Amino acid sequence: MVDPDELTDPGPVTADTADWTWVLARRCPDCGFDPDEVGPPALAQAIRDAGQRYAAVLGRPDVRRRPAAGVWSPLEYCCHVRDVCDLMRGRLEQILAGAGRGTVSFADWDQDAAAVRGRYWRSDPAVVGAELAGASRAAAAAFERPAAGQWDWPGLRSDGFGFTARTLGGYLRHELTHHLWDVRG
Structure with missing residues (x-):
């Protein structure tokens, strides 16, 4: 095991300022994600598999x-994915709690600030593994509910982009697929 106190901060990463919502309408040329292949029946299992x-x-x-x-290193990507699973589960729970009576609003989330604040680079892979397993199971269970x-x-x-429970699930599935591609997983 690596002593976190002996690790050197690798410095900042290049901020991702892209608007990735386009993946809900067309295939991602990098990771191959196809939004037409995403559907509620297979979503939970895809989250568990990832x-x-x-x-x-x-x-x-x-x-x-x-x-x-x-x-990011593979460890940092895994921290990000853990947090994205929690974030998307929470957003889905907000949608369901709204009971279709209107549009719920999601709080802002800055992935780059979360990485710095959480010191992803310093994380223990075993701890992240347990947390990611729990977060992906919880997200999968949430996306089985609607x-x-x-x-x-x-x-x-x-930022004003509108989601539905369905497109939120598709967006999560792209995140999981794309970051596996990023880390050659």
């Missing part, structure tokens, strides 16, 4: 190594 694949990534001996300056009509209930991100 969680297992990330566990294998966390077992790599080079899990802390950044592939290039300004790019009934047919609930998939179209709305939510609004702080």
Whole structure:
């Protein structure tokens, strides 16, 4: 085990300022995610499967190594995915709690600030593995809950982009797929 006090801060990563919502309308040329292949019946299992694949990534001996300056290490990506699972589960729970009576609003979330605040680079891979396993299981269970009509209930991100429970699930599935591609998982 690595002593966190002996780790050196690798510095900041290049901020991702892209608007990734386009993946809800067309195939991602990088990771191959296709929004037309995403549907509620398979979503929960896809989340569980991705969680297992990330566990294998966390077992790599080079899990802390950044592939290039300004790019997260596999460990940092796994921390991000853990947090995204929790975030999307929470947003889905907000939509369901709104009971379709109107559009719920999501609090802002800055992934880069979360990485700095959480000191992702300093995390223990075993701890992250347990947390990610729990977060992916909880997200999968949450995305099993909506009934047919609930998939179209709305939510609004702080930048004004509108989601439904269905597109929120698709967005999460892209995050899981794309970051596995990022870490060659």
